[in-house]
Amino acid sequence: xxxxxxxxxxxxxxxxxxxxxxxxxxxxxxxxxxxxxxxxxxxxxxxxxxxxxxxxxxxxxxxxxxxxxxxxxxxxxxxxxxxxxxxxxxxxxxxxxxxxxxxxxxxxxxxxxxxxxxxxxxxxxxxxxxxxxxxxxxxxxxxxxxxxxxxxxxxxxxxxxxxxxxxxxxxxxxxxxxxxxxxxxxxxxxxxxxxxxxxxxxxxxxxxxxxxxxxxxxxxxxxxxxxxxxxxxxxxxxxxxxxxxxxxxxxxxxxxxxxxxxxxxxxxxxxxxxxxxxxxxxxxxxxxxxxxxxxxxxxxxxxxxxxxxxxxxxxxxxxxxxxxxxxxxxxxxxxxxxxxxxxxxxxxxxxxxxxxxxxxxxxxxxxxxxxxxxxxxxxxxxxxxxxxxxxxxxxxxxxxxxxxxxxxxxxxxxxxxxxxxxxxxxxxxxxxxxxxxxxxxxxxxxxxxxxxxxxxxxxxxxxxxxxxxxxxxxxxxxxxxxxxxxxxxxxxxxxxxxxx
Amino acid sequence: xxxxxxxxxxxxxxxxxxxxxxxxxxxxxxxxxxxxxxxxxxxxxxxxxxxxxxxxxxxxxxxxxxxxxxxxxxxxxxxxxxxxxxxxxxxxxxxxxxxxxxxxxxxxxxxxxxxxxxxxxxxxxxxxxxxxxxxxxxxxxxxxxxxxxxxxxxxxxxxxx
Numbered sequence: 001x002x003x004x005x006x007x008x009x010x011x012x013x014x015x016x017x018x019x020x021x022x023x024x025x026x027x028x029x030x031x032x033x034x035x036x037x038x039x040x041x042x043x044x045x046x047x048x049x050x051x052x053x054x055x056x057x058x059x060x061x062x063x064x065x066x067x068x069x070x071x072x073x074x075x076x077x078x079x080x081x082x083x084x085x086x087x088x089x090x091x092x093x094x095x096x097x098x099x100x101x102x103x104x105x106x107x108x109x110x111x112x113x114x115x116x117x118x119x120x121x122x123x124x125x126x127x128x129x130x131x132x133x134x135x136x137x138x139x140x141x142x143x144x145x146x147x148x149x150x151x152x153x154x155x156x157x158x159x160x161x162x163x164x165x166x167x168x169x170x171x172x173x174x175x176x177x178x179x180x181x182x183x184x185x186x187x188x189x190x191x192x193x194x195x196x197x198x199x200x201x202x203x204x205x206x207x208x209x210x211x212x213x214x215x216x217x218x219x220x221x222x223x224x225x226x227x228x229x230x231x232x233x234x235x236x237x238x239x240x241x242x243x244x245x246x247x248x249x250x251x252x253x254x255x256x257x258x259x260x261x262x263x264x265x266x267x268x269x270x271x272x273x274x275x276x277x278x279x280x281x282x283x284x285x286x287x288x289x290x291x292x293x294x295x296x297x298x299x300x301x302x303x304x305x306x307x308x309x310x311x312x313x314x315x316x317x318x319x320x321x322x323x324x325x326x327x328x329x330x331x332x333x334x335x336x337x338x339x340x341x342x343x344x345x346x347x348x349x350x351x352x353x354x355x356x357x358x359x360x361x362x363x364x365x366x367x368x369x370x371x372x373x374x375x376x377x378x379x380x381x382x383x384x385x386x387x388x389x390x391x392x393x394x395x396x397x398x399x400x401x402x403x404x405x406x407x408x409x410x411x412x413x414x415x416x417x418x419x420x421x422x423x424x425x426x427x428x429x430x431x432x433x434x435x436x437x438x439x440x441x442x443x444x445x446x447x448x449x450x451x452x453x454x455x456x457x458x459x460x461x462x463x464x465x466x467x468x469x470x471x472x473x474x475x476x477x478x479x480x481x482x483x484x485x486x487x488x489x490x491x492x493x494x495x496x497x498x499x500x
Numbered sequence: 501x502x503x504x505x506x507x508x509x510x511x512x513x514x515x516x517x518x519x520x521x522x523x524x525x526x527x528x529x530x531x532x533x534x535x536x537x538x539x540x541x542x543x544x545x546x547x548x549x550x551x552x553x554x555x556x557x558x559x560x561x562x563x564x565x566x567x568x569x570x571x572x573x574x575x576x577x578x579x580x581x582x583x584x585x586x587x588x589x590x591x592x593x594x595x596x597x598x599x600x601x602x603x604x605x606x607x608x609x610x611x612x613x614x615x616x617x618x619x620x621x622x623x624x625x626x627x628x629x630x631x632x633x634x635x636x637x638x639x640x641x642x643x644x645x646x647x648x649x650x651x652x653x654x655x656x657x658x659x660x661x
């Protein structure tokens with residue numbers, strides 16, 4: 001079968017020493033930032049982007065992907081050991097995982113998290129290999145109208161699944177779209193909103209926006225609520241789960257993987273929502289539901305498998321359609337564009353080595369994390385104790401150097417400072433930066449597809465509705481929007497995020 | 501008397517309206533074109549109106565529905581972190597990385613109440629500077645001047661390695 005040939009090709013690519021090394025570096029860095037609170041995968045990938053310019057595209061993407069799923073692992077470690085979730089996706093893991101740790105079962109909780117994640121990662125690698133090719137084939141038939149509608153759907157879906165006010169998510173998307181248009185208009189060659197500054201004629205680099213809003217802006221917000229972290233950790237021993245543990249974690253892991261895979265494909269879904277959903281599901285169906293909150297192993301296995309599944313499946317829309325499901329995927333798309341690869345369904349046929357190499361390397365990366373994480377627990381624990389006062393200046397330093405090295409322009413550094421201020425202001429107003437970044441990336445693409453669609457239809461906007469696939473996607477977007485505006489759904493949506 | 505019930509919504513709405521107005525004003529010379537031949541102004545100007553509409557909705561909502569207050573704004577932290585980044589941008593070409601990096605670290609450290617200024621912190625700073633020079637300039641080949649244009653004359657006397 002084709003799929004085996006493809007996976008074999010991927011295996012050859014990902015097993016080269018260089019790619020193995022960078023997968024390892026990515027996983028390692030990812031775990032580290034997952035352990036450290038206040039530094040997420042989006043900011044880290046943004047910081048490291050400039051360093052990947054010189055690498056071959058596959059290697060660059062393998063490393064960046066490693067950071068992303070490595071962060072899921074690292075986040076759960078701190079959640080279990082010190083009740084400090086490093087990432088939002090591991091917030092629910094802390095509920096039962098930390099209880100287990102307090103009962104002296106920290107080792108078993110960590111191993112459960114790692115094994116459940118590994119299982120989910122393996123399943124998802126296979127799922128991507130199975131479903132990405134047919135999906136890309138469908139996408140190859142897309143015209144500009146379909147692409148435009150797909151992006152509308154993607155943006156709407158990202159709002160529905162994100163938390164916070166819907167109005168402000170919409171506002172931030174539109175603002176992002178507008179900011180994305182700054183620079184030279186491809187069609188007319190006119191300068192738009194550049195104020196005659198030559199530095200702006202190529203548009204604002206999205207790395208600058210990402211680092212400003214996620215890096216610098218976050219830091220200001222974190223400094224405002226500076227609290228001394230009291231970290232006391234018991235010795236971790238007894239890593240291997242008992243037979244009883246294994247028996248109890250099988251069903252939750254399967255359910256978590258299934259739920260995470262479904263939610264992960266949806267734009268805006270990804271890891272955080274998957275873990276909340278899986279925990280809520282287990283609480284309803286598990287035979288040991290009375291133990292939840294008191295150290296139930298199911299409460300660790302389910303969200304951990306779900307968040308890893310969600311994280312991996314969000315690669316599907318990115319790889320097959322060129323559409324980012326979350327800010328990290330937006331950065332990955334940026335990395336591809338910088339490498340001269342046009343993201344979209346043609347990536348699989350034109351760059352098979354990149355596509356399959358990346359997919360197989362995800363599985364290898366998961367294996368590395370399993371092997372790496374458990375023996376290195378002691379080191380990660382030490383990292384938790386690094387005070388934030390040492391960390392944040394370093395984060396700013398890396399952001400500043402990263403931004404400067406993009407074009408060797410100090411103008412970009414000033415621009416990052418500006419976006420830091422914007423990021424902080426919007427954060428204070430409960431407007432999330434993630435939708436803005438999605439809009440920023442999609443802005444120029446949406447304009448171009450709309451222009452082409454309307455050119456072909458001689459200016460008739462109904463073209464978006466008369467083509468069935470396009471109409472279907474717009475209808476779906478409308479239904480999603482109507483759903484969130486319904487009172488009963490918005491209550492559930494709030495509850496789902498309440499447990500944070 | 502109308503009462504503001506959601507401070508955050510009000511300010512976010514005002515910000516949207518302000519930004520939309522700015523995009524409309526600075527884009528006033530961009531041609532709209534027709535739908536079949538979209539001009540450079542078609543997409544941005546349409547979006548600006550939409551953004552403005554969201555702003556108005558948000559403002560109206562702030563008088564109708566309850567929301568949260570803004571709370572304390574971290575002016576000091578915001579100013580110091582911004583200043584630190586700006587200082588880096590200013591110093592990187594003129595003084596070079598060797599001075600721009602410590603300047604960034606020291607100014608940003610002032611933003612934290614928990615910063616301590618002792619020997620250990622100094623060693624961390626020196627270590628970080630050396631690390632960045634080795635990794636980024638020497639290792640990754642980022643063309644950042646270690647010593648900037650201010651030192652060009654001095655460099656003749658003591659040539660850089």
